[in-house]
Amino acid sequence: MCRLYLFCLVAMALITPQSLFAGFDEGVVAYKNGDFQTALREFRQAAGQGDAHAQNILGFFYYHGTGVTRDYAEALRWYKEAADQGVAEAQFALGTMYENEMGVKKDYGAAEQWYKKAADQGLGSAQNNLGFMYKKGVVGKKNYTEAVRWLKKAADQGVSYAQYNLGIMYCDGEGVKQDFAQAISWYRKAAGQGHAGAQFNLGAMYQRGVGVAQDFVEAVRWYRKAADQGEAGAQYKLGFMYENGLGVTKDIEEAGRWYRKAADQGYRMADRKLNQNGR
Numbered sequence: 001m002c003r004l005y006l007f008c009l010v011a012m013a014l015i016t017p018q019s020l021f022a023g024f025d026e027g028v029v030a031y032k033n034g035d036f037q038t039a040l041r042e043f044r045q046a047a048g049q050g051d052a053h054a055q056n057i058l059g060f061f062y063y064h065g066t067g068v069t070r071d072y073a074e075a076l077r078w079y080k081e082a083a084d085q086g087v088a089e090a091q092f093a094l095g096t097m098y099e100n101e102m103g104v105k106k107d108y109g110a111a112e113q114w115y116k117k118a119a120d121q122g123l124g125s126a127q128n129n130l131g132f133m134y135k136k137g138v139v140g141k142k143n144y145t146e147a148v149r150w151l152k153k154a155a156d157q158g159v160s161y162a163q164y165n166l167g168i169m170y171c172d173g174e175g176v177k178q179d180f181a182q183a184i185s186w187y188r189k190a191a192g193q194g195h196a197g198a199q200f201n202l203g204a205m206y207q208r209g210v211g212v213a214q215d216f217v218e219a220v221r222w223y224r225k226a227a228d229q230g231e232a233g234a235q236y237k238l239g240f241m242y243e244n245g246l247g248v249t250k251d252i253e254e255a256g257r258w259y260r261k262a263a264d265q266g267y268r269m270a271d272r273k274l275n276q277n278g279r
Helices: 002-014 024-032 036-048 052-064 072-084 088-100 108-120 124-136 144-156 160-172 180-192 196-208 216-227 232-244 252-263 268-276
Strands: none
Touching (some): 024 036, 024 052, 036 052, 052 072, 072 088, 088 124, 108 124, 160 196, 180 196, 196 216, 196 232, 232 268, 252 268
């Protein structure tokens, strides 16, 4: 996944005039050949001459430990160089580093500022993170209106996390009028992209008949998708459905298997179920 993302960074850089810096093309060739050491050397040469895209790629190398020992301080340095030249991906990366205390002291204000710069350039991942920060109120009071505004921008670009978060906002009536149909619509978009949390929430809504006709079979289908990805809550719910024969043929052994999976992840309700059933 990291290699695929880096390939996208390289591809984007290739179509810009800034890719004419000495060393950049050689770095691209070396990267495509899997020669990360040469790529690192060539990108460093271009970055030293001011190539913002090479600087961003170097930040990525150090952040993920691609061809080098992982070094957040060095990643921060190169991301900052690129971010100051307006590279949205680098601005987003800086936001995540400040938010998560990676190579720098945690600073939500700085994270918000960098996310905002990238979000204003249309970067969906930054729009999602910015919206989530406003939803949680980590940079002051919660601001659901701003949260919805930014999440919607990201969701419309297909960012699954934003679609999931927007679904929650509609489900809970945060910043918008409570609308279960809208919640389901956004959950479905995220679930279709494999977002386990959205799949779990869809399962719960079908199980309870919230915003849709109650449908245990459909609930099981979505719980299973999330459970197969290791979502502990969905594993517990799937166990419950098997234990009670809801949407599936009652199967105590299968219920126990799913309870065990959830319990092994520290899900207390599943552990309680296993103890009650003497397993």
